[in-house]
Amino acid sequence: MTTLVWNLLLAVIWAVVLDDLSPRGLLVGFVAGYLVLLAAWRLGLGSGTYFHKVFAAVAFTAWFGWELTKANLRMMRFTVSPLRAMSPGIVAVPLDDDLSDLEITTLASLVSLTPGTLSLDVTPDRHTLYVHAMDASDPAAVRAEVKDGFEARIKGILR
Secondary structure (H helix, E strand, O other): OOHHHHHHHHHHHHHHHOOOOOHHHHHHHHHHHHHHHHHHHHOOOOOOHHHHHHHHHHHHHHHHHHHHHHHHHHHHHHHHOOOOOOEOEEEEEEOOOOOOHHHHHHHHHHHHHOOOEEEEEEOOOOOEEEEEEOEOOOHHHHHHHHHHHHHHHHHHHHO
């Protein structure tokens, strides 16, 4: 069984034993199961990649929440400020050669979820993602945000 399945099984057992099948009870059980499995791994049982991926996923969720907050505030400023000039545009973002279809799809979806940006297309050779940005006055900054922010973190979770 994979470590994730063991973790889910421990979460359900925790919730059943404590008679708390609410989402909160399952979440507490998941965290408790994670800690038990982490302790077992530290004693030499099992593989450690699961623990790194869970940590990366939690860190990504926090980072993405912060990015969403910043993007919403940026769009609010564009909306309410009469002096703020928008310079929308389409930016070609080069993609790493080794990205899988799942990673490209996840990247495009997360870029589209972020206010002010929208994924338009991926070239047939899968080397370029076209992104519409509400503020494309600095295309290099848009590219860096997608490459260094989204792409790097997605690779950390999905690999």
